[in-house]
Amino acid sequence: NTNEHNFVSLSQETFFTLLNISSYLLIFNIAASFIKQITWIPNPLNSIIIALFEMTTGINELTNTGIHLHSKLIFITGILTFGGFSVIAQTQGMIHSTNLSIKKYMTDKAIASCIAMSVMYGFTLLFN
Numbered sequence: 001n002t003n004e005h006n007f008v009s010l011s012q013e014t015f016f017t018l019l020n021i022s023s024y025l026l027i028f029n030i031a032a033s034f035i036k037q038i039t040w041i042p043n044p045l046n047s048i049i050i051a052l053f054e055m056t057t058g059i060n061e062l063t064n065t066g067i068h069l070h071s072k073l074i075f076i077t078g079i080l081t082f083g084g085f086s087v088i089a090q091t092q093g094m095i096h097s098t099n100l101s102i103k104k105y106m107t108d109k110a111i112a113s114c115i116a117m118s119v120m121y122g123f124t125l126l127f128n
Contacts, residue, residue, distance in 0.1 A: 032054045082110060
């Protein structure tokens with residue numbers, strides 16, 4: 001009986017975790033779609049803003065811009081390392097009942113992103 005209760009509890013927790021992640025993906029994809037429609041923002045900048053909201057969509061948009069490959073690599077490295085606000089919201093949803101700090105998480109992600117972009121910049125200079 002205890003095992004059955006644990007299974008039901010785990011199933012409910014798993015369902016709500018998937019619902020949480022899926023909801024944030026949907027919300028930030030919709031936001032990215034709206035941002036994509038803003039025509040007065042130049043294309044590479046628009047793609048980077050989209051990536052800040054939802055990285056997969058933003059990276060896809062960035063690959064279709066006319067900027068140099070090395071610049072694309074640097075921006076994509078930063079985007080992948082940071083993860084976007086969708087990932088941050090998903091993380092907040094997972095850690096909300098813990099003593100972990102989302103502000104520290106965001107700060108650390110931003111620092112890691114800057115470091116990763118700097119390293120990629122060095123590689124692009126090295127292999128230019």
